Amino acid sequence: MTSVRVENLTKKFGDTLAVDAIDFTIADGELATLLGPSGCGKSTTLRCIVGLEEADEGSIYFGDRRMNDVPVANRNIGLLFQRLALFPHMKVFDNVAFGLRMKGVAKDEIARRVKDNLALVQMSGYENRYPRQLSGGQQQRVALARTMVTDPEILLFDEPLSSLDAKLREELKLEIRRLHRQTGKTTIYVTHDQGEAFAISDQIYVMNAGRLEQSGTPLDLYMNPTSPFVASFIGTHNFVPAKVSAVVSGEPRSIAVHALGCEVTADYEEGVVAGDDVTLLIRPEDIVAVTATEAGKTISGEVQVSTFSGASTYLEVKVNGHVLKASLFGESRFKYMDAVGQEIGLQIRRCSVIPRGKVAE
């Protein structure tokens, strides 16, 4: 069981700075996800941890050992590739046994461990097939077995589900989480899919343009994003300018802001004073439709877009010159499914403030 510590990691490709001095520590047994859009440096970071890329600056530690100069083959890690990389000229059995054979494990033990790991991923009985004879999902499972059979200290996943269809992705997502709970191994996962990250992670590291934007549990990131980028990358968003009316003390800290012509209470952490200009994050799902008007709390406007998608209705409403996105659930979703041109009353149930000082998206 090992922790992974990344210190001041920097990696350049020619003139491009792919990873820009990032630091983080993953605790022993944790499942941490590097989350971000394409090109944010998450895969590069992962490859530096694995050893397939050499860091230009910084250090990588497994526990207390500095790993920068340790060759890949000696790092005792298991990596599941995006493209799977199953050996096409070997049967399933030989693919899974490969790592064990490299270690010089005895023949009968190899047979036993391959059998056990194939059972773990529900691929028993496929030992004599070739990878090309398997479906995408089956290949994925075999690749997973191959990664785990050597009992590595650290498991790493590089966007393993991106080439699968939605249903398979759902299944394998839960499978990966189940396996993590079962084995308790330190796991590092890389993805651009927020839903995947939320489903399996203990801790998420959001990356953008080579930098670490924010880290936290899924709830932290959803409730209290610290930058416009994180706020927009996780879930859907409205950014609304507001003015602080008063700072309310107590736990949780909150402030009263004036926005869009109403008074709302916003979650907040750092110090602001009354009169400051701030940016509010209002999630569309935190806006509800109301029929009764409460002065100072209800805002109203004209519906410009209305889309019914079954579980919810998506609206765009023009309020005080600002286009607000709202998602309605429950009965309201039927009431307003065809509401373009109508006037609608809305209330903001919850919002939070994006700290100043972060570059706008």
Added chain:
Amino acid sequence: MNGIKWRKLCTKTIWTAYLAFITIVLWMIFFILFTHSFFKGVTLQFPPEGLTFENYTQIASAFYPALRISLLLGVATSVFDALLAVPASYVLTRYEFKGKDVINTILLGPTMVPAISLALGFLALYPHLKLMDTFWGLLFALSIVTMPYMLRSVMSAFNELDPALEEAALTLGCGRVKSFFLITLPLIGPGILAGFMLSFIIAFNEFTMIIFIYGPKWLPASVWLWNMLHMYGITPGFAAGVAVMQLISFGVLALVIGVLGRRYLRGVSF
């Protein structure tokens, strides 16, 4: 018969006629001497008479030493090509470096230049290097013309090879050298074999490149046949020699296609 059916029938007839024509012409070019080698008679007649193997036995003592030399050169050239092409292809397909395009062009260049000009180059160079009428002299000359084919085949195999496979081997504890033999080589094997086949057939039959640099010690079959032709014209003995060359060439072709399967040949660019 309605319009569509009529058009289909016409198209089918035209294609069949075309293929038949090509086949017959090729048959005549490739196999006319082959057929005549089995018949008696000093000169070629059509239709030939007297089925016999005596033409083959007649030339045996004189021809077969030359044939052995051609076979040896064919195999040696292919092996030499493979040994050079594999590392070269690895570098050319996996790494970026300055002047890569220039090197690419140079390596594939011999196919774009008339063979005779290359051959004259060797004629000018070899006496100074004391490579006239030597095994290595002939080998180098033959590998110059065959290398592009081996290179193309092996490079194509490397391009198909997912670099992630080598990385996967690394993460599973397999060092770079070991993974070359366990992963890379088996997967580019078909490419090497296809290149080998091409190199062998070209080197085995090659004439132009070696006509200025052969000698009494190293006299390949193609030159021997030319000498025969020069001195006696087209004889059944000559036809027999040609037939043997053809048999070996097509035999190798058939063998390799049989081993690789048509599936791979589709991907090999000639």
